[in-house]
Amino acid sequence: MxxxxxxxxxxxxxxxxxxxxxxxxxxxxxxxxxxxxxxxxxxxxxxxxxxxxxxxxxxxxxxxxxxxxxxxxxxxxxxxxxxxxxxxxxxxxxxxxxxxxxxxxxxxxxxxxxxxxxxxxxxxxxxxxxxxxxxxxxxxxxxxxxxxxxxxxxxxxxxxxxxxxxxxxxxxxxxxxxxxxxxxxxxxxxxxxxxxxxxxxxxxxxxxxxxxxxxxxxxxxxxxxxxxxxxxxxxxxxxxxxxxxxxxxxxxxxxxxxxxxxxxxxxxxxxxxxxxxxxxxxxxxxxxRTLDGYMAYADVDLRRRVIGTRGSDGHFPSHPPTFGIGVEIERIFTRIHAENTWGSRETRSGEGSELRATSELRARLEQTLARLGVRVLVDAGCGDLNWMAGVSKGLDLYLGYDVVEEMIRHNRTLHGDRANHLFGVAEICHTVLPRADGILCRNVLTHLPNDLVLKALRNFKRGESRHLLATTFPNAVNEETTLGHWHKVNLTAPPFALPEPILLIPDGKARHERFLGVWRLADW
Incomplete structure (x- = not known):
C-alpha cells in the first residue's frame, strides 16, 4: 500500500x-x-x-x-x-x-x-x-x-x-x-x-x-x-x-x-x-511503559544525573515492547531499597516486614511449614530477612532470592555464617528458581502489574517445587497497577485463576483480607 x-x-x-x-x-x-x-x-x-x-x-x-x-x-x-x-x-x-x-x-x-x-x-x-x-x-x-x-x-x-x-x-x-x-x-x-x-x-x-x-x-x-x-x-x-x-x-x-x-x-x-x-x-x-524503563533503555539516570556508555554514544537497541523489563524491575526495586521508599526504620522491606507486624504470622508459618514437610524453602523476594530470620533457622536449607543486588550482599554479610542459608540475585518474572519443598512469595506480587504476576506464577510452576505460599486477597478484584506500585492481588480470580488454596494464613493488620495462601503446585 x-x-x-x-x-x-x-x-x-x-x-x-x-x-x-x-x-x-x-x-x-x-x-x-x-x-x-x-x-x-x-x-x-x-x-x-x-x-x-x-x-x-x-x-x-x-x-x-x-x-x-x-x-x-x-x-x-x-x-x-x-x-x-x-x-x-x-x-x-x-x-x-x-x-x-x-x-x-x-x-x-x-x-x-x-x-x-x-x-x-x-x-x-x-x-x-x-x-x-x-x-x-x-x-x-x-x-x-x-x-x-x-x-x-x-x-x-x-x-x-x-x-x-x-x-x-x-x-x-x-x-x-x-x-x-x-x-x-x-x-x-x-x-x-x-x-x-x-x-x-x-x-x-x-x-x-x-x-x-x-x-x-x-x-x-x-x-x-x-x-x-x-x-x-x-x-x-x-x-x-x-x-x-x-x-x-x-x-x-x-x-x-x-x-x-x-x-x-x-x-x-x-x-x-x-x-x-x-x-x-x-x-x-x-x-x-515506566520511566525507569525509559532510563534503562536510554542508558541515563535522570535522578543521579549519570550518562551511561550507550546513552553517551547514541547507540540503542531495537524496540520490542518488553525491552529490558528485567533491567527495569531491578532499577525500580533497587531505587526503592536505596531510598527506603517504604519508610520503615526497622527494615527497608517496609512496615509489613517489621517484627511487630509479623508476630502472629511467624508462629503460624513455622507450624505450616512443619505440617507440609517443607525442609527446603525458596524465598522469592526475600528482602533483608528481617521478619524471616527466626523462621528460616529451623530449615534444612533456606534459599533467599531478591532482585536487589545490594540486599543480597547485605544478607550474605549478616547471615552468611548460617550453613543452611544461601542467597542469590534473581528476578522472578524471568527466572525459574530451584526446585524445593516450597516457594514463599510474600508481599512481592502485589508490586507487579498483572502480566508480570502471571509470568512469575508460570515460573514457579516450571520450577517443579511442591508448594507455593503467596500473598493473596481473596475478596479483591484484580485491578491493574504499574511496576513498583501496590495493588491487591487475588490469585484465585482472573487473570490468574488459581484453584482455591488448601490453606489461608492470616497476615498482619489486614488479617481479614490479606492472607498467605498455600497451593500445591501440582494442582494447577
Whole structure:
C-alpha cells in the first residue's frame, strides 16, 4: 500500500519574531511532492510596530493552506506554550504531523520521504526525530552526515541535553536507526500522537526534549532517527530575537516553574506547588511503559544525573515492547531499597516486614511449614530477612532470592555464617528458581502489574517445587497497577485463576483480607 496516495500532513511552526519564517514556508511548499495535501499551522509571535510584514508573510499560492495566528509578544509564554497552542487550536487531525522550527529548509519530496520512512520503522507507534543538518541563510545546505541524537550532558539545572552525533551518509542505514531522544526541531509521527501525547504548555524551553522523549516512550511510542537527510536547520548566531530577552521580568519565574515541573515529571524532586502541577495528569507520563524503563533503555539516570556508555554514544537497541523489563524491575526495586521508599526504620522491606507486624504470622508459618514437610524453602523476594530470620533457622536449607543486588550482599554479610542459608540475585518474572519443598512469595506480587504476576506464577510452576505460599486477597478484584506500585492481588480470580488454596494464613493488620495462601503446585 502506498501510504502517500491520499495522505494529509500538518506542519507545526512556532515562530518568534523570526524573519526566516517566510522563506521557510516558501521552501516547504515548493519542495513538497504533494503540496496540495499539506496544511501548516503557524503561531507568529511578534512585537507590534517593530516587526515588519515580512515576519508574517505567506506565499500567495498556498495562503488557504496556512492556518496562521498572530500573538503579541507580551502574550507569549514561550516555545512549549506556542507549540501546544498550535496543536490545540490549529491542528486539524491530519493523518501525519510534523513539528519544525521557523528556520528550516527542505529536500525535494520531503513529504513523501517522511511518510515512507515512518512506515519503514519496525514499530506500530514510531516517531522520527533528530536535530536536522545545518543550512546557512538564505539556502546553503550542509549535509555532513545523518544526525543521530546522543546524551550530551546535564546542564546547571540538571536537565539532560541531547546532541547530534553524525552517522555516515554512505552507506545509509537500511532502516531508520532506533533512538532514545527527541529533537524538538524535527518531530514526525502519525497525527494520533498529538491527541495521545499533547505538548506540555507549562514547560518553558529547556527540558522540552528529554521530557517529551520520556513521555512518548512511556506511552508506548518508539523513537527513530531518519535514515536519510530531509530537513535543514539554521544554527547560525544571526541576530535572532529571543523570548527571554523580551520577557526579562517574567523569565526567571517561568523558567523556575518549568524546571520544578520537569523535576516532578521525571521523578527527580516531587512538587506540591499548584502552579507547577497545572494539568499534570494530562501532560504526564504514560502507563504503557515506566520511566525507569525509559532510563534503562536510554542508558541515563535522570535522578543521579549519570550518562551511561550507550546513552553517551547514541547507540540503542531495537524496540520490542518488553525491552529490558528485567533491567527495569531491578532499577525500580533497587531505587526503592536505596531510598527506603517504604519508610520503615526497622527494615527497608517496609512496615509489613517489621517484627511487630509479623508476630502472629511467624508462629503460624513455622507450624505450616512443619505440617507440609517443607525442609527446603525458596524465598522469592526475600528482602533483608528481617521478619524471616527466626523462621528460616529451623530449615534444612533456606534459599533467599531478591532482585536487589545490594540486599543480597547485605544478607550474605549478616547471615552468611548460617550453613543452611544461601542467597542469590534473581528476578522472578524471568527466572525459574530451584526446585524445593516450597516457594514463599510474600508481599512481592502485589508490586507487579498483572502480566508480570502471571509470568512469575508460570515460573514457579516450571520450577517443579511442591508448594507455593503467596500473598493473596481473596475478596479483591484484580485491578491493574504499574511496576513498583501496590495493588491487591487475588490469585484465585482472573487473570490468574488459581484453584482455591488448601490453606489461608492470616497476615498482619489486614488479617481479614490479606492472607498467605498455600497451593500445591501440582494442582494447577
Amino acid at each position: 502506498d501510504h502517500v496516495a491520499t495522505a494529509t500532513l500538518f506542519v507545526s511552526i512556532a515562530s518568534y519574531r523570526d524573519s526566516e519564517c517566510a522563506p521557510t514556508l516558501v521552501d516547504l511548499f515548493a519542495k513538497a511532492r504533494h503540496p496540495e495535501r499539506v496544511s501548516v499551522g503557524v503561531l507568529w509571535q511578534i512585537l507590534p510596530d517593530v516587526d515588519g510584514p515580512e515576519f508574517t508573510a505567506v506565499p500567495d499560492a498556498w495562503r488557504d493552506q496556512v492556518r496562521g495566528r498572530i500573538v503579541p509578544v507580551a502574550e507569549s509564554r514561550g516555545a512549549c506554550w506556542a507549540r501546544s497552542l498550535i496543536q490545540t487550536d490549529l491542528f486539524g487531525n491530519e493523518a501525519y504531523f510534523l513539528q519544525i522550527d521557523s528556520h528550516t529548509r527542505f529536500d525535494p519530496d520531503w513529504d513523501v520521504k517522511l511518510i515512507r520512512m515512518l512506515h519503514a520503522c519496525p514499530s506500530p507507534k514510531p516517531v522520527l526525530s533528530t536535530h536536522p543538518n545545518k543550512y546557512l541563510p538564505p539556502d546553503e545546505r550542509l549535509a555532513k552526515g545523518l544526525p543521530h541524537l546522543r546524551a550530551k550532558k546535564f546542564n546547571r539545572d540538571g536537565i539532560l541535553i541531547p546532541q547530534g552525533e553524525y552517522l555516515a551518509l554512505d552507506p545509509k542505514p537500511e532502516q531508520p536507526p532506533p533512538a532514545a531522544f527527541i529533537g524538538a526541531g524535527m518531530v514526525f509521527a502519525k497525527g494520533s500522537m498529538v491527541n495521545e501525547v499533547p505538548y506540555d504548555p507549562y514547560l518553558y524551553f529547556h527540558g522540552e526534549e528529554i521530557t517529551l522523549s520520556a513521555r512518548l516512550w512511556t506511552h508506548g511510542y518508539d523513537l527513530f532517527t531518519p535514515n536519510d537527510v530531509i530537513l535543514y536547520h539554521d544554527y547560525t548566531e544571526r541576530e535572532r530575537n529571543k523570548h527571554w530577552d523580551d520577557h526579562r521580568g517574567d523569565w526567571n519565574r517561568m523558567h523556575k516553574n518549568a524546571v520544578a515541573r520537569l523535576e516532578h515529571l521525571l521523578e527527580v524532586r516531587p512538587s506540591t506547588d499548584p502552579e507547577v502541577l497545572r494539568e499534570i495528569e494530562r501532560y504526564g507520563m504514560g502507563q504503557v
